[in-house]
Amino acid sequence: MTDAIPLGPTPAEHLNRARADLRMGLPVIVSGQVLAAAVETLSPERLAAMAALGPLTLALTARRAETLKARVYDTDLARIAVPEGTDLGWLRALADPADDLRVPMKGPLRSERGGDAGLARAGIALAKSAQLLPAVLLVALPAPAPEGLTRIDAATTLATLEQEAILAPVAAARVPMRAAEAGRLHIFRPDDGGEEHYAIEIGTPPRDKPVLARLHSACFTGDVLGSLKCDCGPQLDAALTQMGHKGAGVLLYLNQEGRGIGLANKMRAYSLQDQGFDTVEANHRLGFEDDERDFRIGAALLRKLGFSSVRLLTNNPAKVAMLEANGINVVERVPLKVGLSRHNAAYLATKAAKSGHIL
Ligand SMILES: Nc1nc2c(ncn2[C@@H]2O[C@H](COP(=O)(O)OP(=O)(O)OP(=O)(O)O)[C@@H](O)[C@H]2O)c(=O)[nH]1
Numbered sequence: 001m002t003d004a005i006p007l008g009p010t011p012a013e014h015l016n017r018a019r020a021d022l023r024m025g026l027p028v029i030v031s032g033q034v035l036a037a038a039v040e041t042l043s044p045e046r047l048a049a050m051a052a053l054g055p056l057t058l059a060l061t062a063r064r065a066e067t068l069k070a071r072v073y074d075t076d077l078a079r080i081a082v083p084e085g086t087d088l089g090w091l092r093a094l095a096d097p098a099d100d101l102r103v104p105m106k107g108p109l110r111s112e113r114g115g116d117a118g119l120a121r122a123g124i125a126l127a128k129s130a131q132l133l134p135a136v137l138l139v140a141l142p143a144p145a146p147e148g149l150t151r152i153d154a155a156t157t158l159a160t161l162e163q164e165a166i167l168a169p170v171a172a173a174r175v176p177m178r179a180a181e182a183g184r185l186h187i188f189r190p191d192d193g194g195e196e197h198y199a200i201e202i203g204t205p206p207r208d209k210p211v212l213a214r215l216h217s218a219c220f221t222g223d224v225l226g227s228l229k230c231d232c233g234p235q236l237d238a239a240l241t242q243m244g245h246k247g248a249g250v251l252l253y254l255n256q257e258g259r260g261i262g263l264a265n266k267m268r269a270y271s272l273q274d275q276g277f278d279t280v281e282a283n284h285r286l287g288f289e290d291d292e293r294d295f296r297i298g299a300a301l302l303r304k305l306g307f308s309s310v311r312l313l314t315n316n317p318a319k320v321a322m323l324e325a326n327g328i329n330v331v332e333r334v335p336l337k338v339g340l341s342r343h344n345a346a347y348l349a350t351k352a353a354k355s356g357h358i359l
């Protein structure tokens with residue numbers, strides 16, 4: 001065997017294609033054994049085509065299964081046997097908690113056990129990385145296999161999704177801002193087709209001293225709309241203002257909307273919060289963990305910019321721990337407490353009680 005064709009896709013590039021397929025509603029072939037499609041984007045026609053191939057299985061995360069009171073035999077996921085003749089509405093109701101309270105009885109649900117749970121695990125991981133609801137429909141691959149579908153390998157998919165993307169600088173330019181005239185915006189692009197991330201450098205901080213730094217996760221509602229449901233907008237302003245006063249700092253704007261679940265899922269979480277669930281419960285009911293962000297990106301960007309030591313503006317000890325674990329020295333945690341309103345008091349209290357934030 002010769003080496004892989006240099007023009008061909010790397011495993012990460014290949015996964016990005018598979019991700020796009022799931023987002024379009026196309027199934028992918030996993031390990032040459034099953035077809036896997038995301039429930040959220042599946043059309044009735046494709047459901048019918050999959051059902052014609054044999055018994056269907058719905059893979060959900062253990063978090064979602066817990067809400068549905070479905071048995072979990074595989075630690076982190078459940079595989080639910082789909083009754084014959086099931087329509088898309090049934091699958092969507094299991095995937096999406098929007099109507100859980102209105103229609104609480106969805107069962108009885110029979111969980112499957114045995115066989116290779118790795119296929120379902122890879123499908124769920126791919127759906128999550130596509131920022132879709134983590135619910136995947138599986139059916140045994142027929143022979144001959146349908147043509148034109150993307151093939152992924154379960155073990156390679158799981159290993160590749162764990163890998164850190166390599167971020168390359170793309171462009172940078174001066175951007176004078178209200179908070180600091182000496183601003184410079186740097187754009188970084190990952191090698192896996194994922195989201196670009198930004199660094200806003202204020203002044204020219206010396207690289208051999210701890211820099212005042214902030215890891216800000218994108219929040220369209222807070223940053224752009226001025227939503228009062230969280231403290232993101234005021235935190236963004238306050239961090240930039242503080243760096244402006246000091247004449248030096250770096251703010252990383254990481255495109256990890258909704259703690260990594262994406263804006264659509266964040267709005268689903270907001271709907272659940274309007275039904276009375278807190279921010280952590282809402283994530284769990286959707287099938288996600290509390291926080292799906294990859295903070296290694298922040299450490300990698302700081303290193304790329306030449307920083308190895310920071311004074312970190314945050315109330316989140318997990319950010320400090322993640323930076324330290326990834327080779328950035330956090331000499332000081334600088335609290336960033338702004339923007340408290342009657343709309344976000346409960347949200348901030350939940351983050352303190354359940355996610356270890358310092359109020
Ligand atoms: N899933 C989910 N995400 C939310 C919710 N409210 C805000 N977010 C997201 O949470 C993230 C907030 O990020 P940060 O402010 O950077 O981080 P933090 O963990 O709160 O820590 P510090 O602000 O540094 O103390 C953003 O990506 C928001 O979009 C919510 O109710 N559900």
Ligand SMILES: [Zn+2]
Nearest residue numbers: 219222230232
């Ligand atoms: Zn926010």
